[in-house]
Amino acid sequence: MPAPANVHADRPDRPAHFARHIRAVAPGLLLTGTIAAAATALHGLPGAADLSPMLLAIVIGIAGHNLVGTPAWAVPGVKVSLRRVLRFAIILLGLQLTTAQLIEVGGEGLAIIAATLLATFSFTVWLGRRLGVDRKLAELIAAGTSICGASAIIATNTVTRADDEDVAYGIACVTVFGSAAMIALPLLAGPLGLDARTFGLWTGASIHEIAQVVAASFQAGHDAGEFGTIAKLSRVAMLAPLVIGLGLLARARLRHAPGSAGHAAPPMPWFVLGFLAMIGVNHVVAIPSGVKSQIVALTTFLLAMALAAMGLETDLRKLAARGLRPALLGLAAALFVASFSLTLIKLTGWHG
DSSP states (O other): OOOOTTTTTTTTHHHHHHHHHHHHHHHHHHHHHHHHHHHHHHHTSTTOTTSOHHHHHHHHHHHHHHHTOOOGGGHHHHHHIIIIIHHHHHHHHGGGOOHHHHHHHHHHHHHHHHHHHHHHHHHHHHHHHHHTOOHHHHHHHHHIIIIIHHHHHHHHHHHHOOOHHHHHHHHHHHHHHHHHHHHHHHHHHTTTTOOHHHHHHHHHHHOSSHHHHHHHHGGGOHHHHHHHHHHHHHHHTTHHHHHHHHHHHHHHHTTTSTTOOOOOOOOOOHHHHHHHHHHHHHHHSOOOHHHHHHHHHHHHHHHHHHHHHHHHTOOTTHHHHTOSHHHHHHHHHHHHHHHHHHHHHHHHTOOO
16 A cells, blocks of 8 residues: 655755755854954964964954944854764863863862852852842842853753743853953963862862853963863853752742743753763773874864854943843852852962
8 A cells, every 4th residue: 555645755855954054154153253263363473472362263253243243144053063062072182181280179179169159159149139139130130250150141041930021031141251351361370370180170179151261261272271171161060950950949939829830951062962972082082192183173263263253242231231230140140150269279388
C-alpha cells in the first residue's frame, strides 16, 4: 500500500530553513568578525600592544552602536556572536588548561569566590530596597553583578519574572559597569602589588561577564588570564543553585497568589561542562605546540567577536531610561564586588 503523500513532506523544508537561517545570521557574523579583525590589527600597532584585541573589540562595538547604531540586518548575527560564538570560545579555552591548574584554585580560593557572590547579592538586594529600586530589578542587577552578567540576569528572570524593560536595564548596567571594571582593574594590579594569580582570582571573583574577565585578566599575562578564567567559571557554576534558591523564595512569596503554581527550572550553563571536558581532553591528549598556538589564536579571535557583539548591543541611553537610582545601584554593586573580593584576598593572604 503506498505511503501517504505527506509523510515526508516536511523534510524538503529543513534544508531551506537552514539556508534562510544562515542568510539571516551571516551579515551580523561578518560584522563582528570584521570588528574582531580590526581590533587584532590595531593590537599589532606600536603603542597598542598592551591592549588586548578583546578590549579593543568591545570599545569599537560600543562606539559604533552609540554613535551610528547597530543595523537591523546585523542583529541576528550579533546575537549569535554574543551567545553561541562566546560559549564555543569558552569551551576552546579549556584546551589551554589542565586539571592540575583547576586544583590550584583550592578550597580557600573557592571560599573567597562563594563568599563574594553571597555578600554581593545580599548587599545589592538590601541597597536596592534602601534606594527604592523595584525588587525584581534589584534582584536582576544583583545576579548579574555577583555571578556572570547578562546570562545570569536572563537565567534569574526565569523565576524573578520581571518585565522586558527591567531585563534590558539590568543587562545594560552589568555590561557598562563590567566593561568599566574590565578597563580599571588591570590599571590597579601594579599599584596594589598583585601578582599574576592573585590578580586572576580578583578579576574572576569580581568582574561581571566571562568575556570581560578574559579580556581584563589576560592584560596581566597568560598565567593571570588562565587563572582568571578558571576562577570566573567556578563562579558561573554557582548560578544554578542561586537560581534554584530564588525560585524557592519566589514560590514562597506567591504561595497564596492565584495562578502562581508554575515554576521554571533553572537553566544549566552547558558551556561550563564543555570547558571542563576540554580540560580533560588536554590532560589526556598531548596537543602539538603548533596546533595549540593556532587554537589560542582562534580562541582570541572568537572572544573578540563576542565582545564586539556585546558592544554592539550596549546602549548607554538605557541607563538613563529608568532614572538614576537603578544605575547607582549597579555602580554600588560593582564597587562592592571588587572591593569585597580584594579585601578577602588581602586578609587571607591568598597567593594560589
